[in-house]
Each structure stands twice: as structure tokens, then as C-alpha cells.
Amino acid sequence: MTTPAFDRLSPPGTDYAADPHTVHALLRERGPVHRLPATDGGTVWAVVGHEAVRTALTDPRLSNDVRHSADREDDGGHAVGRSMLQTDPPRHTRLRGLVAREFTGRRVAALRPRVRRTADDLLDAVLPLGRTDLVASYAAPLPVAVICELLGVPESDRGTFHHWSDTVVRPGDRQAADAASQAMAEYLAALVEHKRRTPGDDLLGALVRATGPGEDALTPEELLGMAFLLLVAGHETTVNLISGAVCALLLHPDQLAALRADPSLLDGAVEEALRYDGPVLTSACRFTAEPVEIAGTAVPAGETVVAVLASASRDPRRFPGPDRFDVRRDARGHAAFGHGVHHCLGAPLARMEAAVALETLLRRCPDLELDAEPDELVWHAGMLRGLRHLPVRYTPHPAPDA
Secondary structure, eight states: OOOBOGGGGSOTTOOTTTOHHHHHHHHHHHOSEEEEEBTTSSEEEEEOSHHHHHHHTTOTTEESOGGGSSOTTOOOSSOOSOOGGGOOTTHHHHHHHHHHHHSOHHHHHHHHHHHHHHHHHHHHHHGGGSEEEHIIIIITHHHHHHHHHHHTOOGGGHHHHHHHHHHHHSSSOHHHHHHHHHHHHHHHHHHHHHHHHSOOSSHHHHHHHTBSSSTTSBOHHHHHHHHHHHHHHHHHHHHHHHHHHHHHHHHOHHHHHHHHHOGGGHHHHHHHHHHHHOSBSSOOOEEESSOEEETTEEEOTTOEEEEOHHHHTTOTTTSSSTTSOOTTSOOTTOOTTOOGGGSOTTHHHHHHHHHHHHHHHHHHOTTOEESSOGGGOOBOOSSBOOBSOOEEEOOOOOOTTO
């Protein structure tokens, strides 16, 4: 997938993965739209201003369909099948409607007790230790369990699935990513066939029932793409959200204290974490179906455009003092979940998981602290923004049933 080579713009001695916000701020000062070198050797247009990002994400001339790209080899990365992320209305409208019909608020709400039990079980395993890597022991396995339960993935397969998913979305060894993508495609195809033979009330089972003849039905390719999108996007970003929110609170002890003193700030703290260090740096690629003017900048047809969501969420024109983490801030209007018809369908689930994860962790670890220097934390590079590890320490105590 084509992405801007932001790391080439970082000031000497700085690391874009660790601090993307300095580069974004420099670009915003120069204007809302820039043509930049891309990681694949070409060029890409980056939209960095809050208003310009929201406008670009709602412009129908910016297509998600790679057929509008002058470089048809940009296939969107290692995606399996064809999902709504790669389509435009009216096809996108049909696909999203089929998922939205099943991915309801009621289904998300029904998962909350399960999320809480899973969070408690994960903490039971590490509380006696006094220290842990919160990504590996808590922030990663919690969303994996939730999305796999939602889609009916057997518990015995969840560790393998997480490994595949992590390999696919992280930049690095393309051969390994291709192999993981192929393995996941084969796994999902087998799982879909199992759902056909043994119907269930999970989301994937419902989508399987939505395949078949008729213009509104999912095709086999669309079903496979939808399953891949929901499984990968449904947990990787939430891993980053949970660990990023905890990290922000630990690095801002005054805000952590405010949240502990007033639990009613919890939902606002999640929104501020999304704004301050959201789990996705840029949108998926858009392609100009015709010449387009974005915030006064002319972009020819056939060009690749990305909206820099993390930059929009720190635009001082929309959020005064954007580099300050403030759980009392009204963070509504951030761009962490995108905007327009491709706004993240799983946003309610991600918000619920993050809120439950934070509430459970802070309640059960009243003296939680960072177990590393801030500059020792390592962040993933690429489209997604998340910590590789989050070392924490706390007073050890036995699990309730010990």
C-alpha cells in the first residue's frame, strides 16, 4: 500500500515512528495539502489540515477503487477478497448496509459483560507478578478474544490468527506478509464453509446467510473480504487504542489522577486518547477519479491521496493546545475513526472495549506505573500507530481465587 515517506521529513535526530506529530505540525504550517515522496518510490498527496481532511473524506471524486489509480499495482496491501474499504457507492452502500444490519448496537452491548470478564481474567493472570508487558498480556489478547467471539472464531485458533494479522498489517517482510495473508485467506474460506454447514448466531454466520443469489446478496469474494476486514481491523486498531490510552495516562499523572477521582470522565478520556494518539495515522488510499481541487490545491486525475487522520486530530485550528492531553477536553470531531461514508463501522465496539479495559485496569491496579523511560518505548511504523510493548509495574497481589 502506498504511504507517504514521512520518516524522510523528520528533523535530524528524531524518529517519525516515535513522534509523528512534529512532522505533521511542520506540514500543517506550510499548508493543508502536500505532494510527498511515497514509501514505494512514487509520490502521494497528503492532506493534513482538519477541515481539509474532512472535506477530502467526503468528496466522491476521491475513490477507494484502485481502478482509478494511474498505478494499478497499488492493490491496497495484502487484503483478502474485496471489502467495502476498497469500494465506492453504490457498491459500498450495499456492502456496509449488509454488515450494519447485523453489527448492531444491541450486539455490541451484549458483548460488554464478556469483555469485562475477559479483562478480569487477563489481569488475574498477571496481578501476582508485579510487572508485565501490558500490550502482550492485556491490550492485545482482549480485543482478539472479543472480535473472534463476535465472528465465531474458535478459541483454539485465536493465537494463530493474531500472529497472521500482526504480520499482515506491520511493515517489513513482504514475503512473510503475503504468506500470512494467504494462510488467513485459506483459514477464512474454511471457516466460512463451516458456518454454512453449522449455522450460528455470530456475525460471520449472519453474513454467510446473506450470501447467495440476488443483487443485494454478498458474493463469495465479498464475504471473504468482509471477514478479513472485520477480523484484522476489528482488533489491531483496538490493541493500539487500549495501550495508547494507558500510556498517555501514565505519562500525564495529573490526568490519571483526575480520572481516578472522577470516573465519569472515562468516556471523555477514551475520546481524548483517540484524538491525542489515535490508533491509525492515515486513511486508506483514495484515488482521484478526475482532477480535484483540495483546499485550494489542484490534484490531477489518477493520483493517490491519503488523509492524515492523526494530523487532523492535532490541528490547533480545531483543537486549541492540541499537544496537551486533557481528559476534560471536548474531543468530539477528532478524525481517529475517519469521516464520511467510510467512517469506521466498528467505532462503538472499539470505544466500549477501551472503556471497559481502562476502567478494569485502573480499578484493579491503583498504583500502576510505567516501568520504562518514555524514550525507551518503541512504536510500530506504518499506517497504524501502536506500541510494541508497554512495560508497567504495580504492587503484586494474588488473583481473587488464589
